[in-house]
Amino acid sequence: MNIALSDYLLVSAALFAIGLAGVVMRRNTLVIYMSLEMMLNASNLALAAFSKFNAALNGQILVFFIITVAAAEVAVGLAIIVALFRVRQTVSADEINLMKY
Amino acid sequence: MNYTSLFGYLLGEVVLTAAAFVILIADVMCHRKDDVGARNQRMAWWTLTGLFLAAVVYAIQFAQGNANFADGTLVINPLNLFFKEVILVITAITVFFSMEEPVSKHVGEYYAMILFAAIGMAFLVTSENLLMIFVSIELLSLSLYALVGFQKQILRSAEGAMKYFAFGAVSAAFLLFGLSYIYGATNSLSLPAIAETFKGDPLMARSPVLLIGILFTLVGFGFKIAVVPFHLWAPDAYEGAAAPVAGFVASGSKVASFVALTKFLLLGVAPAAGAATISFPFTPHFTPGWAPVIALMAFISMVWGNLAAITQTNLKRLLAYSSVAHAGYILVALFGAKAWGQTAIYFYIIVYALTNLGAFGVVTALANKVGGDDIRCFAGVWRRAPGLTVLMMIFMLSLAGIPPLAGFFGKFYLFAAGLAADQMQLGYLWLVITAILMSAVSFYYYLQVLRVFYVNPASRGGPISICPCQRWPMTVIALIIFLIGWYPTALLDWIQGFLQRV
């Protein structure tokens, strides 16, 4: 039996779920960012699979852009962590609580 | 279309980019030694020049015909150009607000980031392609994250940026996941092509893969337009950001995101709407699609946004929650018949953005001089700055929706569009009733703010002098709100005319 599209999609959904769980349950902002990267990667996998099974290159082009943008995004995020760390010596999301909801 | 003609169509954005480069370079090369205040003003004028030139370019493009480049990545038509002009105006007003006092000593970077964000917004309103929407949202968001965290030595600013980024990045992941499924289901990235696939395949509107894609995309958009339950970043980001930046996030980014969302839903996936109607006597009817999701978001945003706004003690946070509520009102009109709903949304988003920008302008002008942006700091400001307080009254009453100000007609059109939804069967009456009730609740906190401004015993201190660079833009906004209030059909006819020429 060949590997079907739905198998790839299930793997991608699982990766997205793991990333989402990480974002919700981890308190360390660095690990939260890593989980975010996994979520973005999950959509990359889904796109590449769709692209192959739809026999169109658009999906791969989209992945190319996502990878680029994700790299820029994480750089900005890490810079914000550094800025925050300079004023307040922590990387824990628990202690970012100056402002209440 | 070849590269030369593409360049011609992009000239406005090219001018803005060039202005950003000039500012970045000039600030480093020529003005390093100057005093920060003088540098700030000089850079602000450079920015304004760039914005003005871009506005002229767009105005010239109005006369040329429509154009569509490569799968909707760039769509030139009167409506899109009009929104680009609106964004330029909003950006220019933000620049005016920042002119008096530099947000930080890195003035060149500040104005360059504002221009980058404006370019992101301009591309966002002009594209009908999922990839372009994603890339321009990201350009816009990255610039705004940096702008919110600009005063990074202040803990509040850095934390606001952190929250904004964390929520924004999660939303981007959801948006992408949704887009990938929509792409998978329809095999195309451009909104008109996606709409085409519904015609060929009647089952498409029920395809679970497509529906889950739409759901995730809506989660992503929900963060951008700050509707409950994805609004948590908004109060913190607004409070943490410098007041002009907060106004920029609350108006410019809202306009661009709402235009993109409206296009995505009504132009791209309209047949997959489904339904969430409740017909008399209370028989709910749900069909899967984006309508139930939007209805739910609108409902909780209106209720929660207004109730949470009542308890706020900080003026910026109050405005943040009020903007959550307003996002809820706007979503109600999405159910309207296509042309009517679109007109109502575009009308309201312009009115709302200008009013909100004005309110943030008042905060900008006063916060430093009354010692903070808590509401109680503004007690009795009326005696110290009467003109500004009158302007604040106009903005607050327009936000509350009191006739004859523009906000009233905006809400009227939105709710009328909501009523006309569902082939006049009043299926969305429940949402409209909620909206009307909740806007009545909102009177309370808007008037509460005014009461503090007018009635509460005055704080000590002499008259506050307001820089003309802040006074005049605010006066102009108030005038526009008044004029639209008197002649609402003028703006309405404009938007309808543009919609017909799309």
Next chain:
Amino acid sequence: MNLLFYIFSGLMLLCAALVVANRHPVTSAMLLILVFFFMAGLFVLLEAFFLAVIQVLVYAGAVMVLFLFVMMLLDIRSSQIRRQNAPAMLAGLSVGFAFWVEFWLILRHSALPVGAPMNFDAGIRPIGKLLFSEFVLPFEITSLLLLAALVGVVLLSQKETR
């Protein structure tokens, strides 16, 4: 081919779970690099060779170096590695699980192309052509985005000298 798919995806998901579960951020980062490598393997199986290369270059080569760099810069030990709190843990696990079950149900019951995928030319040449014809505009905007990110990063992370 089939075996490779199971190996790559199984190991990728295992590493991903460990990234989330691991206490120490540096170990998480190392595991994340493995996730990216296995993902590149899946891209190769999908005949997306260009993406596989980009994936390794950008993620493993640039993004993860950035992560590690920031970790060294901030010296995580000074902010002690804290215990997980149970409610967040429970919430995270249930959200993730519910999410996956939902997808499993949906994908079981939807009509997707199941046959062997068609062969199509996914080499670098057609991708490059598309990038500079149909997608030239997003490509240019991405360059602006990188510039904006660059300015923002320098600004946010530099030390203020007073």
